[in-house]
Amino acid sequence: MRIRRKAWARPELAQCPFNIDQPTEYIGHWAEVFPKKQPLHLELGCGKGVFTACQGKKHPEFNLIAIDIKSDILGVAKRNIEEIYGDEPVDNIRLFAYDIERILEVMNDKDQFDRIFINFCNPWPKKKHKKKRLTYPRQLEHYKTFLKKDGEIWFKTDDDELFEESLDYFKDCGFTFTYLTRDLHNSDFSDNVITEHERMFSEQGIPIKFLIAKLDPTFPLRVFNDVERVDPQHVDVLASSDGRPLELVDAGKIIRPVSEKNKASALGRALQEHCGLRFYTNDSKLSEIPFYPVPVMELLFHDDQGNYFGYDGENGPIVCVNVASRCCRVAETYADFLELILFHPRWRQLLSLSQHNGRNIPEVIGEERALVPWQEELEKELKLCWKADSLQKMRDCLMKSSGYVIYPDLERAKKDKHFL
Ligand SMILES: C[S@@+](CC[C@H](N)C(=O)[O-])C[C@H]1O[C@@H](n2cnc3c(N)ncnc32)[C@H](O)[C@@H]1O
Numbered sequence: 266m267r268i269r270r271k272a273w274a275r276p277e278l279a280q281c282p283f284n285i286d287q288p289t290e291y292i293g294h295w296a297e298v299f300p301k302k303q304p305l306h307l308e309l310g311c312g313k314g315v316f317t318a319c320q321g322k323k324h325p326e327f328n329l330i331a332i333d334i335k336s337d338i339l340g341v342a343k344r345n346i347e348e349i350y351g352d353e354p355v356d357n358i359r360l361f362a363y364d365i366e367r368i369l370e371v372m373n374d375k376d377q378f379d380r381i382f383i384n385f386c387n388p389w390p391k392k393k394h395k396k397k398r399l400t401y402p403r404q405l406e407h408y409k410t411f412l413k414k415d416g417e418i419w420f421k422t423d424d425d426e427l428f429e430e431s432l433d434y435f436k437d438c439g440f441t442f443t444y445l446t447r448d449l450h451n452s453d454f455s456d457n458v459i460t461e462h463e464r465m466f467s468e469q470g471i472p473i474k475f476l477i478a479k480l481d482p483t484f485p486l487r488v489f490n491d492v493e494r495v496d497p498q499h500v501d502v503l504a505s506s507d508g509r510p511l512e513l514v515d516a517g518k519i520i521r522p523v524s525e526k527n528k529a530s531a532l533g534r535a536l537q538e539h540c541g542l543r544f545y546t547n548d549s550k551l552s553e554i555p556f557y558p559v560p561v562m563e564l565l566f567h568d569d570q571g572n573y574f575g576y577d578g579e580n581g582p583i584v585c586v587n588v589a590s591r592c593c594r595v596a597e598t599y600a601d602f603l604e605l606i607l608f609h610p611r612w613r614q615l616l617s618l619s620q621h622n623g624r625n626i627p628e629v630i631g632e633e634r635a636l637v638p639w640q641e642e643l644e645k646e647l648k649l650c651w652k653a654d655s656l657q658k659m660r661d662c663l664m665k666s667s668g669y670v671i672y673p674d675l676e677r678a679k680k681d682k683h684f685l
Contacts, residue, residue: 274340285361293375314342316460318349385462388424423466428474440478449473594625
């Protein structure tokens with residue numbers, strides 16, 4: 266949504282008692298920003314705040330946090346809320362400006378939300394932009410961090426394609442639907458609060474699509490029984506149940522920069538930026554690793570979604586274990602793994618699918634049968650990219666961004682006394 270610059274917005278927000286200036290300071294403590302302790306709701310992309318104001322006023326029994334990326338629009342939201350609340354204090358709403366793609370910088374698993382509203386988020390129709398959608402699986406996985414186990418996501422939109430594709434996103438991330446309509450205003454749903462975009466689209470005669478999604482408690486887990494849980498406050502070494510310390514292998518030993526030491530972090534940064542993975546270097550402290558029941562494996566990467574990637578046994582294969590102890594084999598070799606994460610836009614979905622049904626990614630890729638609606642398309646994409654010329658592209662891209670020399674195998678690298 267385009268909005269003209271509003272010079273008054275920031276100064277007004279700075280003075281506003283229900284605006285939060287430094288949201289990162291409240292990570293893990295959002296329940297405490299309200300005078301009354303009551304169920305916590307979150308609105309993502311609140312825009313001009315018409316919904317925020319009406320929902321907050323209609324439901325004083327809930328606390329509502331509303332986020333938008335633009336301060337200018339949040340200034341309008343602030344004025345709308347003040348207008349609708351009139352003389353009443355705005356006790357149950359808090360606003361702040363932040364990029365929701367980086368929501369895990371401001372919210373964590375100590376923030377337990379009962380409900381998340383996503384109203385008319387940008388549809389991002391172009392293929393290359395779809396990952397910016399607020400319902401994209403990467404985002405849904407983020408929300409799972411702070412959504413209560415029986416919490417709900419309420420999602421509505423005017424956009425058919427966004428809605429239909431979001432149905433798959435939700436299912437792939439382990440949600441089921443407790444309510445679903447493709448024409449909200451002619452449905453039996455009675456607790457709807459109209460947003461500014463909803464008014465505009467329904468006046469144009471466009472039906473509003475709406476769903477309520479909940480996490481499916483039967484979404485199967487594959488649990489490692491042989492891994493002992495370690496007190497997260499006292500993680501010095503991660504241990505397996507037979508008492509052996511978990512060996513943590515620095516990536517510095519596995520991936521070596523060509524010449525300078527600090528090149529390791531250049532590759533790390535490239536992977537972090539492009540794939541959201543935190544790369545292990547010699548500088549990492551074990552105490553910085555969030556607690557996780559990692560089975561015995563050599564750790565290569567972890568990401569902010571609680572997935573750990575590492576070698577299972579000597580020199581692979583590469584496996585992934587997620588925060589629920591679901592495990593799958595991701596690739597046979599490190600090169601295959603890099604190829605997957607760099608070239609496959611939906612590798613995370615593939616990962617969660619594999620963890621979900623207990624199969625390994627190479628098996629899932631090799632399957633003829635369509636497992637999920639996008640499987641066929643996925644296979645086509647993978648067949649295209651799982652081949653030598655894409656590997657070449659990957660090499661070029663990595664070498665450009667990190668200054669690494671990339672070898673096809675360890676032997677060739679050893680000859681040159683380098684390895685990647
Ligand atoms: C189409 S408007 C919808 C506004 C309102 N929810 C409604 O239904 O009328 C989408 C809003 O989401 C915000 N938005 C888009 N991407 C965002 C992001 N990554 N982080 C925070 N807000 C975002 C935009 O600034 C915009 O205000």
